[in-house]
Amino acid sequence: MKLFSVILCVLLLNLVPQVSHAEIRAFACEPEWVALLKELGGKHVSVYQATSPKQDPHYVEARPSLVARMRRADLVVCSGSDLEVGWLPLVISSAGNTSVQPGRLGYFMASEYVERLDIPDRVDRSMGDIHPQGNPHVHLDPRNLSIIANVLAKRLALIDSSNAEAYAQRNSAFQAKWSQSISRWERDASGLKGLRLVTYHRDSIYLAHWLGIELTMTIESKPGIPPSARHLASLLEVLKAEPADVITRMAYNEPKAPQWLSDRTGIPVAELPYTVGGTKQAKDLYGLFDDTIERLRKATGR
Amino acid sequence: MHRNFLATAVALSLALPAYAVAQDDTEATRSELEELRQQIQELEDRLDQQARSEAANTGDREPARQGVPEQDSARPLPSNSAFNPAISLILDGRYRHLEQDPDTWEIGGFVPAGGHGHDDEGGHGHGAGPGERGFSLNESELAISANIDPYWAGFFTAGVRNEEFDVEEAWIQNSGFVPGVVAKAGRFFSGIGYVNQQHPHAWDFGDLPLVNQAFYGGNLAEDGVQVRYVAPTPLFLEFGGEMGRGASFPGSERNANGPNAWSAFAHLGGDIGFSNSYQVGGSYRDTRAVEREYDDTDSMGNGVENVFMDLDSNTWGLDFIWKWAPEGDISVRNAKFQAEYYRRKEDGQMGYDLDDMTGNFAQQGAYKSEQSGWYAQGVWQFIPRWRVGLRYDLLDSGTLMYEPITNGSISRDDLQLLREHKPERTTVMVDFSSSEFSRFRLQYANDKSRFDVTDDQLMFQFIVSLGSHGAHRF
Numbered sequence: 001m002k003l004f005s006v007i008l009c010v011l012l013l014n015l016v017p018q019v020s021h022a023e024i025r026a027f028a029c030e031p032e033w034v035a036l037l038k039e040l041g042g043k044h045v046s047v048y049q050a051t052s053p054k055q056d057p058h059y060v061e062a063r064p065s066l067v068a069r070m071r072r073a074d075l076v077v078c079s080g081s082d083l084e085v086g087w088l089p090l091v092i093s094s095a096g097n098t099s100v101q102p103g104r105l106g107y108f109m110a111s112e113y114v115e116r117l118d119i120p121d122r123v124d125r126s127m128g129d130i131h132p133q134g135n136p137h138v139h140l141d142p143r144n145l146s147i148i149a150n151v152l153a154k155r156l157a158l159i160d161s162s163n164a165e166a167y168a169q170r171n172s173a174f175q176a177k178w179s180q181s182i183s184r185w186e187r188d189a190s191g192l193k194g195l196r197l198v199t200y201h202r203d204s205i206y207l208a209h210w211l212g213i214e215l216t217m218t219i220e221s222k223p224g225i226p227p228s229a230r231h232l233a234s235l236l237e238v239l240k241a242e243p244a245d246v247i248t249r250m251a252y253n254e255p256k257a258p259q260w261l262s263d264r265t266g267i268p269v270a271e272l273p274y275t276v277g278g279t280k281q282a283k284d285l286y287g288l289f290d291d292t293i294e295r296l297r298k299a300t301g302r
Numbered sequence: 303m304h305r306n307f308l309a310t311a312v313a314l315s316l317a318l319p320a321y322a323v324a325q326d327d328t329e330a331t332r333s334e335l336e337e338l339r340q341q342i343q344e345l346e347d348r349l350d351q352q353a354r355s356e357a358a359n360t361g362d363r364e365p366a367r368q369g370v371p372e373q374d375s376a377r378p379l380p381s382n383s384a385f386n387p388a389i390s391l392i393l394d395g396r397y398r399h400l401e402q403d404p405d406t407w408e409i410g411g412f413v414p415a416g417g418h419g420h421d422d423e424g425g426h427g428h429g430a431g432p433g434e435r436g437f438s439l440n441e442s443e444l445a446i447s448a449n450i451d452p453y454w455a456g457f458f459t460a461g462v463r464n465e466e467f468d469v470e471e472a473w474i475q476n477s478g479f480v481p482g483v484v485a486k487a488g489r490f491f492s493g494i495g496y497v498n499q500q501h502p503h504a505w506d507f508g509d510l511p512l513v514n515q516a517f518y519g520g521n522l523a524e525d526g527v528q529v530r531y532v533a534p535t536p537l538f539l540e541f542g543g544e545m546g547r548g549a550s551f552p553g554s555e556r557n558a559n560g561p562n563a564w565s566a567f568a569h570l571g572g573d574i575g576f577s578n579s580y581q582v583g584g585s586y587r588d589t590r591a592v593e594r595e596y597d598d599t600d601s602m603g604n605g606v607e608n609v610f611m612d613l614d615s616n617t618w619g620l621d622f623i624w625k626w627a628p629e630g631d632i633s634v635r636n637a638k639f640q641a642e643y644y645r646r647k648e649d650g651q652m653g654y655d656l657d658d659m660t661g662n663f664a665q666q667g668a669y670k671s672e673q674s675g676w677y678a679q680g681v682w683q684f685i686p687r688w689r690v691g692l693r694y695d696l697l698d699s700g701t702l703m704y705e706p707i708t709n710g711s712i713s714r715d716d717l718q719l720l721r722e723h724k725p726e727r728t729t730v731m732v733d734f735s736s737s738e739f740s741r742f743r744l745q746y747a748n749d750k751s752r753f754d755v756t757d758d759q760l761m762f763q764f765i766v767s768l769g770s771h772g773a774h775r776f
Binding site for chain 2: 051052054055056058059060061062063064065067068069071072082085086087088089090092093094095096097098099101103125128129224225226252254
């Protein structure tokens with residue numbers, strides 16, 4: 001009975017419309033956008049995080065709670081480029097909220113504001129689950145984040161003009177600190193230039209592009225298709241002929257296949273955070289790149 | 303938007319004095335007109351200026367191109383739905399090994415949804431029955447969807463099978479014109495229960511639960527309007543109502559104005575951490591049948607045709623869904639549990655043994671019944687791409703009151719199909735998805751839907767999707 005009343009109380013509390021002191025209620029599809037919104041919005045923006053850092057961002061359930069949060073959101077921030085195509089359109093259309101519909105101020109797809117890589121010449125499912133608009137994992141190049149921050153800060157100011165100045169100030173503070181950090185990271189990672197890297201999925205393309213790393217092959221056989229035994233065997237053959245420097249897997253990738261390859265080739269595995277919260281050290285956006293570079297350097301000894 | 307409004311206002315203010323001019327053509331009005339023209343010119347200039355400065359301020363439509371060197375200056379390819387409707391096609395092929403002749407299949411104790419017991423194909427309604435023996439192509443499902451304008455989205459699916467072309471859903475939807483309200487009109491899968499809104503490619507088994515087959519003859523589609531309201535609460539709380547034609551089983555075609563069916567439903571859902579999410583729901587549906595016939599057999603084994611008249615049929619239901627995935631990551635391991643319960647009351651008149659020549663019944667009187675059914679199923683993905691599932695179905699033919707039986711005119715055995723029975727089915731399946739877009743499934747069912755006979759049903763199925771990447775419901 002006591003348990004029942006506790007459950008009832010929790011239920012009732014959750015059913016009361018929340019009074020929030022923040023001026024903008026934001027819905028962020030992935031943890032990196034939660035972090036960016038916190039940098040730019042401070043106390044003026046409350047952010048709901050839709051997915052966990054340990055989950056594959058390609059496969060997300062259109063959970064009821066997402067609809068509930070979308071219902072009251074003033075702004076939805078996602079990667080875009082079809083990364084969320086399997087759930088976001090359904091969540092938006094079920095929520096009855098016009099301010100976050102595509103084309104409105106409250107709909108912000110971060111990858112649309114930067115140059116995308118891996119835009120396929122030809123789109124065919126035989127090539128796996130590819131994105132016709134290009135690779136959506138743009139946040140792993142910090143230079144993209146500074147472009148996106150500029151646009152996002154303006155967007156926040158448009159939605160909540162009463163705090164326009166605060167957003168502009170926070171953005172310039174972020175830009176200053178961020179560009180210093182980029183220089184530091186580029187210095188720290190200078191030894192990684194020319195690194196030959198085997199990646200699980202091409203979600204590391206922007207990181208590689210930034211640091212001058214070469215992505216030699218992917219562990220998955222095609223985008224979204226997990227590696228088969230035969231594919232792994234063929235990777236092994238290629239790696240023996242043309243060794244790579246490091247095998248990476250993101251925090252959400254399964255560990256077995258990379259470890260299997262590493263055991264047979266002696267190439268070290270680096271587990272990378274992929275997003276904020278992917279590793280203990282990746283506490284915020286700065287930590288994400290600090291830790292990514294740290295782990296790559298540690299694994300390769302460069 | 304603002305511009306348009308102002309332009310209209312300006313045009314109106316211009317039109318009115320112009321009318322005055324025509325009435326009274328004097329120098330004075332002419333100079334007034336000139337003044338007005340100048341004012342309009344000023345207004346337009348100001349608007350243009352405002353638009354320019356807004357564009358400069360926003361500035362976020364044009365992607366900035368720094369940091370990353372030019373890779374390909376061409377704009378990205380449009381996505382599937384950028385300008386054209388998103389089109390997808392589902393192909394579903396099967397091989398079945400059925401121990402019993404599928405033509406003898408029936409759900410004992412229940413009035414068949416299609417009216418006919420087992421004598422013709424599809425008699426149980428769309429989506430009911432064990433299907434055909436051997437190789438067969440199940441329905442191919444064509445779906446087309448797009449935004450119609452800034453206010454409406456449209457969705458269409460049709461099932462194509464041999465010479466049949468069946469419009470399953472065709473609706474328009476507005477989301478949020480009234481905050482929290484999602485309004486739909488056209489033909490749609492009713493929002494009652496859980497599995498009812500899913501199309502076959504989203505099912506976790508190759509067929510629908512028995513209770514959906516017995517109570518609705520498959521997916522219940524409604525021609526009408528649906529309004530759902532999502533409450534502004536951190537937990538998902540949704541109320542919905544529908545009214546519609548109610549022509550499909552258990553209702554009937556009515557040839558009358560006004561709605562013939564009403565439904566109401568509510569859902570409550572949320573998360574427990576990132577790993578667990580759940581949804582519970584309740585539903586109620588009320589419909590009428592004015593002339594709903596079905597074929598039965600009397601105690602002597604002769605076929606009789608019975609007709610329900612002025613029958614009120616109401617069904618209430620409960621549904622529960624729980625999903626688990628470690629840290630929300632469904633790609634490697636995940637689990638799903640779902641269960642639904644329905645209870646139906648029918649109250650009206652039934653004519654027994656229609657004489658086709660005279661149009662008279664041998665017996666006629668009040669009919670009342672109360673029946674129920676439920677299922678529970680679990681699906682477990684234990685390694686990437688491989689899932690196993692277990693489902694249990696149980697129906698209860700419940701109570702039956704028919705006046706001619708109570709007063710002794712006919713015996714209880716003169717309604718052979720409505721004898722007491724508890725149809726039961728146990729299903730196991732294993733499926734493999736080579737990608738998000740394809741699934742291969744092996745399923746075995748031990749089906750005790752018929753009276754006294756058990757059917758072993760083995761099915762191999764492939765179900766794939768071509769074309770645009772549709773979103774899946776929870």
